[in-house]
Amino acid sequence: MAATLQIHEMSALTTGTDKTSGTVRFKDADNATVDTNNPLSVPAAGSIYSYTKQLRVKMTDPPDTSVSNLRWYTDGGNTFGTGIGVVVFNRGTDWIANYKTQMATSADLFGYVSAATAFDGDVTDTGPFLPADDDSYIGDLIQLQMSVASTAPHRTLTAETLTLAYDEI
Secondary structure, eight states: OOOEEEEEEEEETTEEEEOTTSOOOOOSSSSOOOSSSSOOOOOSSSEEEOOOEEEEEEEEEOOSSOEEEEEEEOOSOOTTOTTEEEEEEEEETOOOOOOOSOOSSOEEGGGOOSGGGOEESOSSSOOOBOGGGTTEEEEEEEEEEEEEETTSOSSOOOOOOOEEEEEEO
16 A cells, blocks of 8 residues: 655644645744734845744555655745745754744755755655654654745745655555
8 A cells, every 4th residue: 555644844843733735834923824924024124034844754654665765846936036035954853943043054945846856855864664654754854944035026925836755665
């Protein structure tokens, strides 16, 4: 039987909210709620940053043999527009509280454009992930953050898609 993997937005190391077919909203609040409260506003000068978001994969049904090679990617097109970016960092399994200051180490999320050039999601917790790992978190925490510069237009943004790919035997 094929494995079932979920994407969880982590609010603590051991608890997460299933966002597999849902939305992760970048905002000026530290929660996983998708609503219109606490929006990021275009600053008069410089840049502002959302609270960080941390995603992790949860295995909810085991594979026949194993799952490995977790990787994340986008379509490469940042439709958010001028002055708005999203960065990504692999935290390993070292969860830290979300914060809204600029991430010190990161890469442009939209630079990862296919499964072949994807962001590595299992650098620290490498797998392979086996049937014994059922109902547990696997792979690494992927930390994301949105920045909004004073050059960004004032508007509501449309959604972007982040894809999780993996190998299964």
